[in-house]
Amino acid sequence: MSRIILCLITFLCPLAKAEDPLNPNKQWWDEEWWEKGRLTIPVNNTVTIRHTSYTNGDVEIPALIIRPDDNKKYPGILFQHGRRGLDDLVVRHAKRVAARGFVILAPDVFSARFIEKYPIEHDYALESDVNMGVDHLLSLPDISSDKICLYSHTRGGYLTLKVAVTKKRQNKEVACYVSYYPHMQDPNAPEPMQVYRYAKEADDLVIPALIFIGEKEQYQRRRSIETAVKSMQANNRPVELFIYPGVGRGFDFRPENIRTFADDLAAKDAIQRAADFMSHYLQ
Template identity: 65%
Template sequence: MHLFRLLAPLALFLATVPVQAQPPEEAGWWDNDWWFEGVLPAPQTLAVRTEWVEVSGEDVDIPALVARPDDGKRYPAVLFQHGRRGLDELIQLHVKRLAARGFVVLAPDIYSARFVEKFPIEHDYALEQDVGVALDALLERTDISSSRACLYSHTRGGYYTLKVAVTQQRQERDVACYVSYYPHMQDPNAPEPMQVYRYAPEADELTIPTLIFIGEEEQYQRRRGIEMAVQSLQEKGRPARLVVYPGVGRGFDFRPDSVRTFADDLAAKDAIWRATRFMRRHLQ
């Protein structure tokens, strides 16, 4: 009994010590300037103008939102690919927030082009070609400063852009990096076991720098595939990083104010800041 009384406080202390998988320096969030000197990052914010353009494909015309700094200067190119939600008002705000960081952003509305309703279940493979056409249109613009573009996406858009990079063989030649928020890393038409226990084989063929964001409360069947894909890339020595935000789930980058939380906002601000630094580095 006396031994139990002596060891109980120690056991309680050990039970409350958080488990840290890796040192903060290796986890990617440690900042010496902040910790030792008190320096906080001051992200660049530019006034943004937007316009709708039409991208001509082989059999469809694709409406696309273009957002860019409103100063006439040239900026690096980013292709923003929406997911199952489509390019609605909430997602258009994300496009503008990204452009304010100093990018020319082209966001094709591939669902409207083919009269696909929001939140489709099945995947139309023609959409992958439409994303490739939109990438061509972006790289042909005269107001971009980079010869390549970064692919930036969320949800099912992560699969569309993965296919453009790998299957269409655009990575390294036309694409400098891959950024995605909680991407669907599997063919949406694949059977259920493939959705839960596997990821798209194309993910293993990514060679460009890759940055993926998810929330700690991400759906299990989605998180599993993302984590396996990133782990596989890292084991191959590929430049891939996964950032996991505590206290948030899917949609933290666009959830509306009626349901938005402080954690959502912290994650969204941090993610776009990290994505900005990442893309600038690879679009130089």
């Protein structure tokens, strides 16, 4: 009987917006689309890629500069790869960012130190290599912004976190932090720290941050990310976490033979949100 009454109440009462357990604050809600039918028109640029390098002491770090194929100046983004290195799939993601109207510097820090793809241990020297990339990016003549944003995924999220906080670049040369399913813990920390704790540097990240994960993210990674974000939000840090339903790790660059429609929906939404976010803080 109570179930019947509940169904009647649901039918007769005015409809309310459904709750979203993954993103309870409904950051994704678009009133302009829902009420007026307006779709966001993305910025699309043809991009060009050129090779460059910069040094950290006696180490030369190869890098790519990816930018719109014109003579205009654009805001600067340091794009930091993760454990898989700067391979073709990851470069495609960097191209998608550049096509939104940014000059991308993508350092290949593994090649600089002869590190194979998918390393287990973390080489702390890489943090300085990425840090020097900030200076190189800001020295480029085609940068329109006096600050840059850090953009990363997987272990690159930890590297850029250390650059922002430990290297003291936030609110100086670095205006914002964007990362896809970042590794929010020192990769060399013991296993319990990997699962149940997060890098203490996250609590000291004060610049605006935007983080993306999939609902099916690996448990040991998702737990540390969500715990870090909750702590940051409790401390009134300007951080947003988006959780995309139906997708897991790698939704932004999974190859064609295993890619799904949900992967594409999440990737397109995330890239547009990231572009709007970074453009706002690099004005």
